[in-house]
Amino acid sequence: MLTLDTHLQLALDLVGVFAFALSGGLVAVKKGLDLFGVLVLAAAAALGGGVMRDVLIGDTPPVGISDWRLLGMAVLAGLITFLFHPGVEHISRVVRVLDAAGLAVFAIGGSLKALGAGVDPVAAVLVGGITAVGGGMVRDVLAGQVPEVLRRELYALPALLGSTLIVAAHHWDVMSFGVIWVCVALVFGIRMGAVILDVHAPRPLRTGDLP
Amino acid sequence: MLTLDTHLQLALDLVGVFAFALSGGLVAVKKGLDLFGVLVLAAAAALGGGVMRDVLIGDTPPVGISDWRLLGMAVLAGLITFLFHPGVEHISRVVRVLDAAGLAVFAIGGSLKALGAGVDPVAAVLVGGITAVGGGMVRDVLAGQVPEVLRRELYALPALLGSTLIVAAHHWDVMSFGVIWVCVALVFGIRMGAVILDVHAPRPLRTGDLP
Amino acid sequence: MLTLDTHLQLALDLVGVFAFALSGGLVAVKKGLDLFGVLVLAAAAALGGGVMRDVLIGDTPPVGISDWRLLGMAVLAGLITFLFHPGVEHISRVVRVLDAAGLAVFAIGGSLKALGAGVDPVAAVLVGGITAVGGGMVRDVLAGQVPEVLRRELYALPALLGSTLIVAAHHWDVMSFGVIWVCVALVFGIRMGAVILDVHAPRPLRTGDLP
Numbered sequence: 001m002l003t004l005d006t007h008l009q010l011a012l013d014l015v016g017v018f019a020f021a022l023s024g025g026l027v028a029v030k031k032g033l034d035l036f037g038v039l040v041l042a043a044a045a046a047l048g049g050g051v052m053r054d055v056l057i058g059d060t061p062p063v064g065i066s067d068w069r070l071l072g073m074a075v076l077a078g079l080i081t082f083l084f085h086p087g088v089e090h091i092s093r094v095v096r097v098l099d100a101a102g103l104a105v106f107a108i109g110g111s112l113k114a115l116g117a118g119v120d121p122v123a124a125v126l127v128g129g130i131t132a133v134g135g136g137m138v139r140d141v142l143a144g145q146v147p148e149v150l151r152r153e154l155y156a157l158p159a160l161l162g163s164t165l166i167v168a169a170h171h172w173d174v175m176s177f178g179v180i181w182v183c184v185a186l187v188f189g190i191r192m193g194a195v196i197l198d199v200h201a202p203r204p205l206r207t208g209d210l211p
Numbered sequence: 212m213l214t215l216d217t218h219l220q221l222a223l224d225l226v227g228v229f230a231f232a233l234s235g236g237l238v239a240v241k242k243g244l245d246l247f248g249v250l251v252l253a254a255a256a257a258l259g260g261g262v263m264r265d266v267l268i269g270d271t272p273p274v275g276i277s278d279w280r281l282l283g284m285a286v287l288a289g290l291i292t293f294l295f296h297p298g299v300e301h302i303s304r305v306v307r308v309l310d311a312a313g314l315a316v317f318a319i320g321g322s323l324k325a326l327g328a329g330v331d332p333v334a335a336v337l338v339g340g341i342t343a344v345g346g347g348m349v350r351d352v353l354a355g356q357v358p359e360v361l362r363r364e365l366y367a368l369p370a371l372l373g374s375t376l377i378v379a380a381h382h383w384d385v386m387s388f389g390v391i392w393v394c395v396a397l398v399f400g401i402r403m404g405a406v407i408l409d410v411h412a413p414r415p416l417r418t419g420d421l422p
Numbered sequence: 423m424l425t426l427d428t429h430l431q432l433a434l435d436l437v438g439v440f441a442f443a444l445s446g447g448l449v450a451v452k453k454g455l456d457l458f459g460v461l462v463l464a465a466a467a468a469l470g471g472g473v474m475r476d477v478l479i480g481d482t483p484p485v486g487i488s489d490w491r492l493l494g495m496a497v498l499a500g501l502i503t504f505l506f507h508p509g510v511e512h513i514s515r516v517v518r519v520l521d522a523a524g525l526a527v528f529a530i531g532g533s534l535k536a537l538g539a540g541v542d543p544v545a546a547v548l549v550g551g552i553t554a555v556g557g558g559m560v561r562d563v564l565a566g567q568v569p570e571v572l573r574r575e576l577y578a579l580p581a582l583l584g585s586t587l588i589v590a591a592h593h594w595d596v597m598s599f600g601v602i603w604v605c606v607a608l609v610f611g612i613r614m615g616a617v618i619l620d621v622h623a624p625r626p627l628r629t630g631d632l633p
Binding site: 028032034035036037038041051055058060061063067068071081082083141143184 | 441477479515536541542544545546549552559563566567568569571572573576577579622624625626
């Protein structure tokens with residue numbers, strides 16, 4: 001099956017892990033956690049989605065805990081946040097761009113890995129979405145807050161859209177590097193658009209809003 | 212091994228998924244989550260218990276993420292809650308009856324699936340209980356509240372009782388459709404009795420209550 | 423592969439399960455949960471780390487839900503806490519000593535089990551750490567508080583240190599009962615030292631602390 005080149009996949013994974021680990025470390029600093037808490041939240045945010053993906057498709061032990069390069073990158077980002085967190089906050093725009101890149105890579109890569117493991121299309125879409133947003137959910141649950149993905153922004157929908165497209169491409173046998181890159185770019189682009197334009201998912205009507 | 216008829220099992224599963232998804236959607240609406248948050252909490256409440264069951268017995272990918280009918284029913288219930296939530300709250304009695312039915316079906320069905328996978332009796336009882344209450348726990352943890360099953364009502368005990376009976380029937384080789392239905396009815400009946408009579412599990416003595 | 427004697431391993435596991443279950447029960451009592459909530463938090467604290475370990479290394483169903491002795495010990499400790507919790511609080515020093523013993527046994531035992539399952543060294547270290555602190559994390563998340571391990575004390579670091587040493591001993595082929603016991607004693611000793619001396623992990627600088 002066609003997948004991303006191994007070295008390229010690793011390079012993209014490391015970008016996503018780095019960005020997500022910064023987000024985990026920043027949440028930990030805001031919550032006043034100690035060094036270990038910062039490192040754990042950084043690792044949970046960066047690796048949690050991939051661990052869920054691998055547990056769900058039965059590929060144990062999950063690569064997130066067995067590949068020292070991913071873990072090392074997460075710990076490095078956690079240490080950077082611990083030591084230089086005022087600086088990390090100053091470059092929060094850069095962090096958001098990296099985060100959108102991580103979202104795109106994790107969603108598409110997660111779906112591709114699930115397809116490679118032979119799971120059904122619906123499961124492959126969901127596994128891609130869970131890979132992309134699962135780490136952030138673990139981060140927020142451990143930090144004692146309602147997961148940001150549930151309450152704030154158009155975040156998971158682009159990931160699910162990209163996963164759906166890549167699974168459709170697999171289903172119709174039109175998978176190619178071009179298709180993969182278009183899907184990654186699409187998720188990244190929609191997410192960045194939502195950040196820039198401050199677009200949110202719709203909210204339910206409150207009882208008080210009813211006529 | 213004797214199990215529920217496949218079509219009947221699916222029909223019952225869909226009832227449980229629908230009821231649990233309504234409960235998840237209502238919690239999300241109360242917390243002010245957006246459309247995606249409502250759909251995720253609906254799916255987490257409806258499918259979380261089954262996903263835990265399948266991960267624990269090693270049957271991956273879990274049916275909760277690979278069977279589009281279960282996922283579709285959860286999303287449908289989430290959409291209904293999002294669009295018509297004041298109405299859903301008005302029929303909260305109907306939701307509670309459906310919820311008790313879901314509890315019963317998930318507990319007995321979860322234990323039967325675990326027995327079919329060859330796990331030990333103690334594990335089969337626990338897997339049944341986790342199938343029944345796991346989704347509600349995920350729902351509440353994601354919504355930032357202490358799981359309702361831990362603090363409010365006689366909820367998990369009927370599920371564990373039913374699971375214990377079905378595992379005992381398997382152990383003593385007296386499994387039959389009649390036994391399965393009696394167990395489902397028993398869990399449903401006890402749960403409805405607890406709702407109607409407002410029965411709660413006992414609480415620990417507070418220090419101030421001591422003589 | 424050399425591991426702890428089966429009977430000794432079980433005896434140590436039961437000590438750890440008992441101590442962790444007391445901690446889970448006490449948190450539940452403080453949160454005002456009912457009998458079922460006390461038992462669930464006791465079981466979650468005692469068995470959660472081992473369940474995560476077994477799911478991560480693909481050994482399902484996890485021993486924490488299939489071995490009735492571990493579950494029975496957790497339920498017993500939960501009942502004791504429910505019935506006699508003011509007394510359990512009075513012996514909180516004893517509980518902390520037991521807890522440090524549980525931490526040591528779970529960390530070393532978790533890494534040994536992971537090595538026995540053939541996982542890589544980095545994964546074996548992490549699995550040991552997760553076995554040791556995972557139950558307490560589940561306990562706190564279910565109780566609606568930020569996990570204690572993330573915010574209060576030098577708790578996880580001795581576990582990870584012990585796991586690293588046992589994995590190194592395996593890697594360099596110098597595993598022996600003596601090495602295992604030294605690692606267990608080291609984790610226990612460092613943890614007790616942190617309790618007695620009130621040592622904490624460092625915290626990040628607050629913005630207001632900067633010169």
